[in-house]
Amino acid sequence: MNNARKFYIDGEWVEPIGQHTLDVIDPATEQPFATIAMGSAADAEKAIVAARAAFASFSEISKAERLELLRRILSILTRRNDQIGDIISKEMGAPLAMSRSQQAGIGLAHFAETIKAMEAFDFEYMQGTTRIVHEPVGVVGMITPWNWPINQIACKVAPALATGCTMVLKPSEIAPLNAILFAEILHEAGVPKGVFNLVNGDGPTVGALLASHPDIDMVSFTGSTRAGISVAQAAAPTVKRVHQELGGKSxxxxxxxxxxxxxxxxxxxxxxxxxxxxxxxxxxxxxxxxxxxxxxxxxxxxxxxxxxxxxxxxxxxxxxxxxxxxxxxxxxxxxxxxxxxxxxxxxxxxxxxxxxxxxxxxxxxxxxxxxxxxxxxxxxxxxxxxxxxxxxxxxxxxxxxxxxxxxxxxxxxxxxxxxxxxxxxxxxxxxxxxxxxxGAAPFGGYKQSGNGREYGKFGLHEFTEIKGVVGYADD
CATH class of the missing domain: 3.40.309.10 (Aldehyde Dehydrogenase; Chain A, domain 2)
Structure with a gap:
């Protein structure tokens, strides 16, 4: 994979600032089959700067333009579905047929559901004489797991794009290659530079910076309850929104x-x-x-x-x-x-x-x-x-x-x-x-299973701030 040792920042594949790498292990053989670059705080900072710079313009493009962008992404995802399924099967061990139909296929489903939800979503409406406006929350730090990797990437990235947010994604370093393919798809679809950024790395380095950085307005995390607590603690001093989907014992x-x-x-x-x-x-x-x-x-x-x-x-x-x-x-x-x-x-x-x-x-x-x-x-x-x-x-x-x-x-x-x-x-x-x-039902938990909801219209709500413009109209 050509871009395995690079990061996607500001619309380009760039060399990492540091020299740290990590082997990706095939769990069926216990042997390495690829090597990725591991990001530093400086790499993450560079991606955050790009996302912040892109937010001013991307947050103002029309709903119709954002819908068209999502449709282009869905078309390319559909064409490259089996390629994504094949790499997920290799990096996290899912049976090949299941990986293509379920692991990769669920990414398609999330984009399709987000498009459907967005078509019906009122970003602005009147409530009496007050205008209610759903605006993008801002720059989002995304930390995703290895077990259903494209599922969790898609159900964060799709609503973020739909609502006009920009983002920095840190996928799991255990199963990172599908995220690199995903970044290639977004690039092919014409996502404006700086809107989507990808930095591989570990939680204590890249993840912690995303959670604590003052220029990140929201952190969306999926993983263990233990790690979720660390993310929330790191985010607390900046009072950013923390969205978490954590563990379960169903x-x-x-x-x-x-x-x-x-x-x-x-x-x-x-x-x-x-x-x-x-x-x-x-x-x-x-x-x-x-x-x-x-x-x-x-x-x-x-x-x-x-x-x-x-x-x-x-x-x-x-x-x-x-x-x-x-x-x-x-x-x-x-x-x-x-x-x-x-x-x-x-x-x-x-x-x-x-x-x-x-x-x-x-x-x-x-x-x-x-x-x-x-x-x-x-x-x-x-x-x-x-x-x-x-x-x-x-x-x-x-x-x-x-x-x-x-x-x-x-x-x-x-x-x-x-x-x-x-x-x-x-x-x-x-x-x-x-x-x-x-895929349209709300997904998220009570108690130590997290807070907030993903999927469909519920995901759109998570990535917006609500503004009330009082006195917008005369009685």
């Missing part, structure tokens, strides 16, 4: 009215999809206590049937997790579950026996888990499911809400019962009966 409540086999098997697959590396994964399966034995049998059978293998193999359901660090953390928590007395019913420690290299984790299911166990409270971020029993629906609600997180929740069963129960769950997203993804 419950999946199987009601007595549900088809147990369908609900449990779907819950296992959804938890383990993307090798369990989704912040909204339903990692706690709550089943009626009297159905625990049956649920265990279904879950174990489903987990054992999931094929773990090379991302390039068409028969693979899940590939490796992203890094040695993630692999070691997951193994530690699997051992912790065993030590604390949870019943291991599928999978377990170590990689699958047929694989002798790569960060592969066995699809693992623990049963008869209690809410005080570490595996019921800590975000594992791997293909590990905990099954908990409940006596009454009130018990299920109490268990579901009993974590510091509140990103997502799932309910399986009679639709009327599920709708009623959804109001009792402290989560930003509740999905009923294995419902399909909705």
């Amino acid at each position: 419950p999946n409540i199987v009601l007595r009215s549900a088809d147990l086999d369908a609900a449990v098997s779907a819950g296992v697959r959804r938890c383990i999809d993307n090798s369990g590396q989704s912040c909204n994964a339903p990692t706690r399966l709550l089943v009626p206590m009297e159905h625990m034995d049956e649920a265990i049998a279904i879950a174990a059978r489903t987990a054992d049937a999931i094929t773990v293998g090379a991302p390039s193999d068409p028969s693979t359901n899940i590939g490796p997790v992203v890094s040695q660090l993630q692999f070691d953390k997951i193994q530690r928590l699997i051992h912790k579950g065993i030590a604390e007395g949870a019943e291991l019913v599928a999978g377990g420690p170590d990689r699958p026996a047929h694989l002798n290299a790569g960060y592969y984790v066995r699809p693992t299911v623990f049963a008869r888990v209690t809410s005080d166990m570490t595996i019921a409270r800590e975000e594992i971020f791997g293909p590990v499911l905990a099954i908990l029993g409940y006596e009454t629906e009130n018990d299920a609600v109490t268990i579901a809400n009993d974590t510091p997180y509140g990103l997502a929740a799932y309910i399986q069963g009679d639709p009327a019962e599920a709708r009623a129960l959804s109001r009792k769950l402290r989560a930003g997203i509740v999905r009923l009966n294995s419902s399909a993804w909705d």
Whole structure:
């Protein structure tokens, strides 16, 4: 990749100021396959200056011009979708077909949804004699993760462009190459210079500067709750807007009215999809206590049937997790579950026996888990499911809400019962009966899962300031 050791600043690919580099590791082989430049504070400062300079003019272009820009980007993204999917598969281990259709495809979906939302969005309207104006928030620092990389880039960049903001993106240094391709696409689409800037680097260097810099008006962060706290602390002295989508420990409540086999098997697959590396994964399966034995049998059978293998193999359901660090953390928590007395019913420690290299984790299911166990409270971020029993629906609600997180929740069963129960769950997203993804629904969490919302019109609101011009019209 020609631009791997460069940054995209002020409309050009530029050489880094420093000399630090980082190898990008293929998690399927544990071997490096690319090298990127690692940015310094000086590189980030240069990008911020460019974004600040571009804001004055970009913030004033018309809604029609911004819509046309988004449409050009979507067209090029569509043409280069498979290329993006291929590189994501290589850098974070997603199966190739899934990487093209879901990992890369979700970027297309966010731009399409943003265009649709923007077409209907009133940036200015009258409220009595007062003019209400939605103006761009300013220069945005964006810090994005490796697990759904284009997803999180697109759902920040698309609304930022739509509202007239300028930006500096720091993608994850673990899976950075898709962001470089994305920058090439924006350049091809004719994004004005300085509007979008890309600097690779780590959190303590580039990320911390974006969070603390006085010329950054908003920082939009997706990642762990621990890192999110650091971002908020760094941002506090400048009182900038802080938008965060953080961790989760999402419950999946199987009601007595549900088809147990369908609900449990779907819950296992959804938890383990993307090798369990989704912040909204339903990692706690709550089943009626009297159905625990049956649920265990279904879950174990489903987990054992999931094929773990090379991302390039068409028969693979899940590939490796992203890094040695993630692999070691997951193994530690699997051992912790065993030590604390949870019943291991599928999978377990170590990689699958047929694989002798790569960060592969066995699809693992623990049963008869209690809410005080570490595996019921800590975000594992791997293909590990905990099954908990409940006596009454009130018990299920109490268990579901009993974590510091509140990103997502799932309910399986009679639709009327599920709708009623959804109001009792402290989560930003509740999905009923294995419902399909909705790119226009608000995405974000309660409690330590973050603040603010992304996707569709909700993302547009996050990137605007609201001004009231009082006395704009006569009575």
